[in-house]
Structure formats: structure tokens, C-alpha cells
Amino acid sequence: MAAPLPKRIIKETERLQNEPVPGISALPHDDNARYFDVMVEGPGGSCYEGGVFNLELFLPDDYPMTAPKIRFLTRIYHPNIDRLGRICLDVLKNNWSPALQIRTILLSIQALLGAPNPEDPLNEAVAKQWKENQAEAIKTAREWTALYATAKK
Amino acid sequence: MDSEDEVNSVVSSVDVGMDDDDSSVDFGADSDVEIDDHYQDDAAFETQEKDLMPKKKAFEVDYRVYSPEDIQKQQDKQVAEVSTLLEQPHEITAILLRFGRWNKERLIEKYMDNQEEVLDKAGLGQDVYKSPPRIDPPRIFTCDICCEDGPHESFALKCGHRFCVTCYRQYLFQKIRGEGEAARIKCPGDGCNRVIDTKSLDLLVTSDLTDRYHELLMRTYVDDKENLKWCPAPNCVYAVECGVKKRDLNKVVPTVQCDCHHSFCFGCTLADHQPCPCSLVRRWLKKCEDDSETANWISANTKECPRCHSTIEKNGGCNHMTCRKCRHEFCWMCMGVWSEHGTSWYNCNRYEEKSGLDARDAQARSRQSLERYLHYYNRYANHEQSARLDKDIYHKTEKKMTLLQGASGMSWIEVQYLEEASRSLQQCRQTLKWTYAFAYYLARNNMTEIFEDNQKDLEMAVENLSEMFEKPTDQLAALKVEMMDKTTYCNRRRVILLDDTAKRLKDEQWEFNVELS
Numbered sequence: 001m002a003a004p005l006p007k008r009i010i011k012e013t014e015r016l017q018n019e020p021v022p023g024i025s026a027l028p029h030d031d032n033a034r035y036f037d038v039m040v041e042g043p044g045g046s047c048y049e050g051g052v053f054n055l056e057l058f059l060p061d062d063y064p065m066t067a068p069k070i071r072f073l074t075r076i077y078h079p080n081i082d083r084l085g086r087i088c089l090d091v092l093k094n095n096w097s098p099a100l101q102i103r104t105i106l107l108s109i110q111a112l113l114g115a116p117n118p119e120d121p122l123n124e125a126v127a128k129q130w131k132e133n134q135a136e137a138i139k140t141a142r143e144w145t146a147l148y149a150t151a152k153k
Numbered sequence: 154m155d156s157e158d159e160v161n162s163v164v165s166s167v168d169v170g171m172d173d174d175d176s177s178v179d180f181g182a183d184s185d186v187e188i189d190d191h192y193q194d195d196a197a198f199e200t201q202e203k204d205l206m207p208k209k210k211a212f213e214v215d216y217r218v219y220s221p222e223d224i225q226k227q228q229d230k231q232v233a234e235v236s237t238l239l240e241q242p243h244e245i246t247a248i249l250l251r252f253g254r255w256n257k258e259r260l261i262e263k264y265m266d267n268q269e270e271v272l273d274k275a276g277l278g279q280d281v282y283k284s285p286p287r288i289d290p291p292r293i294f295t296c297d298i299c300c301e302d303g304p305h306e307s308f309a310l311k312c313g314h315r316f317c318v319t320c321y322r323q324y325l326f327q328k329i330r331g332e333g334e335a336a337r338i339k340c341p342g343d344g345c346n347r348v349i350d351t352k353s354l355d356l357l358v359t360s361d362l363t364d365r366y367h368e369l370l371m372r373t374y375v376d377d378k379e380n381l382k383w384c385p386a387p388n389c390v391y392a393v394e395c396g397v398k399k400r401d402l403n404k405v406v407p408t409v410q411c412d413c414h415h416s417f418c419f420g421c422t423l424a425d426h427q428p429c430p431c432s433l434v435r436r437w438l439k440k441c442e443d444d445s446e447t448a449n450w451i452s453a454n455t456k457e458c459p460r461c462h463s464t465i466e467k468n469g470g471c472n473h474m475t476c477r478k479c480r481h482e483f484c485w486m487c488m489g490v491w492s493e494h495g496t497s498w499y500n501c502n503r504y505e506e507k508s509g510l511d512a513r514d515a516q517a518r519s520r521q522s523l524e525r526y527l528h529y530y531n532r533y534a535n536h537e538q539s540a541r542l543d544k545d546i547y548h549k550t551e552k553k554m555t556l557l558q559g560a561s562g563m564s565w566i567e568v569q570y571l572e573e574a575s576r577s578l579q580q581c582r583q584t585l586k587w588t589y590a591f592a593y594y595l596a597r598n599n600m601t602e603i604f605e606d607n608q609k610d611l612e613m614a615v616e617n618l619s620e621m622f623e624k625p626t627d628q629l630a631a632l633k634v635e636m637m638d639k640t641t642y643c644n645r646r647r648v649i650l651l652d653d654t655a656k657r658l659k660d661e662q663w664e665f666n667v668e669l670s
Contacts, residue, residue, distance in 0.1 A: 011300040064298055065327035080471070088471040098298045098324055099314070099343040122471040124486070 051149030067096035079127035088122035212655035216395040244350035276348030281313030314342030335369030386415035428654035437590040529593035536586035
């Protein structure tokens, strides 16, 4: 087996389970404690409200010196999230700091759902729509949320 | 011998600049180099020296080669100077200067204007601790990075974000080794802008990491200075200083020779490409590579930074690009400055339409001009190949020289002419190669003929000399005088061609069928 799990990861995992963040859950895989199934609820009042979004999160070997790798698995209509579910978020890139945690990152992602930023687009088509016809964009986001992110299983 | 002088003039002007430091070398008005001030005292001496020197050719530029130690000294000196002015310790001044990209005057002005703001932006604001950072003795506390309670040694910058020394070290290791970052390593605290200083770094990490750190710092120093460039030769550690500015590159081809003997263009750091100006070289090389797979991949997957022309692959993230090298912020779609279109980024769609149109146009045009292109390309490629073959000859020359010594009883000194000839061939072919790229973009007018005549003369001289190399070794001794003459002639033709081309380039007399960008 690989090196023992750092205390940091154990502690973070425990805390995620013992003091869960409302609307967010992250469960490590039994066979890989660095790989998490993440679920984020769309924030209330946003066009993602009522949606439950699945993400995958992986802690690389050099975590927490480098940021976790994270990606949406559920399709989502959002200017900062592309078709593959990759996320454009500063704290996952330049502004990552080892003092940040899984929970803070997930909170940032939830906040990003509440405040889409079409000025810094990853998904151009979506961002364009967002800028030019916000009402229409929000409507599409709602439809997608209902279509892809509403619990059926 | 008049011709001899011309041949040697390139070398001699360099020699004087480097060995005697007395310098007819003029770095331009805004040079920061301290050594200059010092030598201004010798003004009278300098003019005398100038009179003695052979006149500089139009295609030569002034430059100076620096060793890493020289560069370090330059930095230290500037830091020391500004340090006294700003009344800040050395390591803090160094951070400020790096933040101000080594533009002393502007930094000092800004600092005097608004000290708080400059310190804050440079990552030096809001001190929690007043005393200089040090490693605290072991005690119990939970480090936010490893979540261990200790007891462990800990460290915090003046911002007060405290972490255990092990984590701090790992963090710095990741930044320096992993990310190649040095000048802008921040405190690991979330959202903290505090930049780590050299002194703190020295406290924390081992010497091999500090060596790397200083190497990276040196790199950013040279990268930040417009008048300094690293010699691009593999494993070469020298940097070259030259006063030629980017905006002058359409008028001059600033060719410099490093102490490692590599000749390169200061403008674009490619190997010597006289007489062709950088922008045409860039255009030409791109064109030549258009058919290769690599070029296809590069053109499909990368773009060039609009400011420093570094090739960039976008492997994720949004359109807001920040060039890793020069920190230029631009939009990936339209390549425009980011700050200008932050709120109207959708303008980029226009780019899509226009570029589609341009691409189709370009394709149609390229088919028509393919024939013309091939004419120049074949000659260009031929010289490139011949230069490579001549290089083989160069390696064989040594063998020949030894053979010749045995066969004819000539001394080592007496057979040096072979090496001279071989070197001359290399250099002339390099020049000839680029004359074809140059000619490809030249619009036809009265002067084109002069250029083509010069080109033809040099080409004939080169081929004549090249032919002599093919002769069997036993005949070489008899050809010595002829070969020396031909070598001299080649060099002279090259100088004539370069001089004439450079003069006209400077006076903007050439007309090109493309825009010099």
C-alpha cells in the first residue's frame, strides 16, 4: 500500500462527517481515502435551488501543498463550469493556499453557484447568453437543474 | 590589409568592450548599469580610445556580456542604493524592487507618493509582528496545514500566520522546486499577500533550495530588464546587455556574441539571422514550419503572448490569461488586453468571424504564391543543409590539419587557414540562408537589384571556397594562398552585404510586401 494517510486528511475527513456543512457532503471511498464523492445542494434563491449536484474530488499526493482536483459530474448550466464539469475558481488555481481545506473549497463552489461570474467565463457560450439575455440564461439553468440535478435515483 | 580589418572588426569591438571595460559601449540613456557611471569619469580617455578603434559597421551593435556574479553584483548594488533611500532593510528593498520590476526611479517616486499602498501591493503590508521573523522553539499548537498538535517548531512572517516549520519547509519546497516560483512566494495563510523575504527563506530551507531560489530570482531579474537577456546556448550561464529597444527591431538586427562564442540576435534570441529583421524571421520560420506536424499542433493548440511572444498552451481554465513569463493579462479569444474588455468580452465573437474570413483569404493567397515561396525556401533550406554539411567538414578539418602537417611538413600554425576557412563558410552560409528569407518578403524596387547582386556575389564566393574543401588533402597545401584569399573575399562580401542591408534597414529604404510587426 501507499504511504499512510496524513493526519491532515484524516482530521478533515472526520470533521466533514462529524460537523457537516449544511447542503454539502463529502464521503471518501472505502478503497481510496483520497477520493471523495461530493454532493452540493444548489443554494437557496439561486437558479440551482432544489438541485443536488454530484462532484468528484481527489486529493493529490502533495495535498495540501497543491489544491484538490475537483470536477462536476452532474451537468450544469453555469458560465464558470465547462461541459466536462471543470471549474474556473481562483482558489483552485493561483489562490490556493495550504491553509484552505476541502470544506472551504466546497463552500466556495457553492458560493459560485449562488453568484455566477460571466466576466471571467470558462464556458463561453453560457457566459455570452448570461451577459446578453440573463433572464433566458437563468431559465435554462433552472431547466437543466430540474433535468439533470433532481434526485431520481 | 584593409579587408583583414573589416573581417576582424566584429571581434575587436567586442574585445575592447569586455576586456578593458573602458567602453565605447553605450547602453542608451535609460540604462541602470552602475558600471557606466563609474566609467564616465574616464570620458577623455574614452574618446581617444574611440579614435583608435576601427569604425563600427552599420550591422554591429554595442553590447556587453555579464557573468552570473556580475548580475548578482548589479542587483546587490541597486538594492543597497535604494535601501538607503527608502530606509528599508535589504531584503525588504529587494522585494520592493522586484515588485517594481527593477525600475528604480518609478518605484522611488511611487513609494514617496504613497508608502502604505506600495508596501501593501508589494506584499509587505500590515505587520502584526514588529520584530524580524525567526523560528520559534517547540511548543504545543495545532498547525493549520498538517493538523498536528506538536510540540513543534513554528514560523510566521510579520503577518502573523503561524505554521509548523515542517509544513513551511514543504510549502517552500513545492513553490521553488515544483512551481519554479521565487519572487512572489506568499505566506501560506489563506488570502494572505505577504511575500516571503530572502532572510526568512534562509532561516527555513537547506542551501540547495536557497541556491535554486537565488537562481530563479536572478532569472526574473534578467527577464524583467529590457536591456538584459540570457544567452540561449545550452548550459551557458552568461547574460548579455544591449541597449537596442524592442521598438527599434524593424530598423536594426542586433546581433551579439556571448563569451561562449554563440552568436545570437538580442531582439528575439534566435541564432544569428542577419540581415533579416526579427519580425520577418518569425514570420518566415512559422511559414516554413506550416507543413510539419509540430507546427500544426502548435498552431492548433497554442497562441503567443501578445506582449512577450512566449508560446502558450491553454490547458484549462477560463479566457482570462496571465502570461507566466511577463504577467501580461489578456483574453484568449481576441488576444486583446484583459483590462480593456473586462465588461465586454463578447466582442471576441467578432474576432471569430473576422479570423475565419482571414483564414480563407490567406489560404487562397498562399496557393498562388506557393511557387514563389518554394523558390526562396529551397535556397534557404539548401544553405541550411550545406551549413550542416560544412559543419561536418569543420569536424573533419581538424583531421585534415593533422594530416597536412604530416604530409607537407607544415606547422600547426601554418594550417590554421583551414579552420579559418571553415568558420568563414559557416558564417557566410548562415547569412546567405537568411538573405533568402529576407528576399522573400522584399517588395521589388530599384534597391532589390543591388541586394540580389550582393547576394549573388556572396553566394559565388561561398561556393568557390566550399568547393576547395572537397579537394584531396595532398592538394590542400598547394592551395593555401588561394584558399586564404577566398576566405578573405567571402568575409568581405558578407560584410558588404550586411552593411548595405543594415544601412537601408535603418533608413527604412526597404519596401516589404508584408507589415513589419
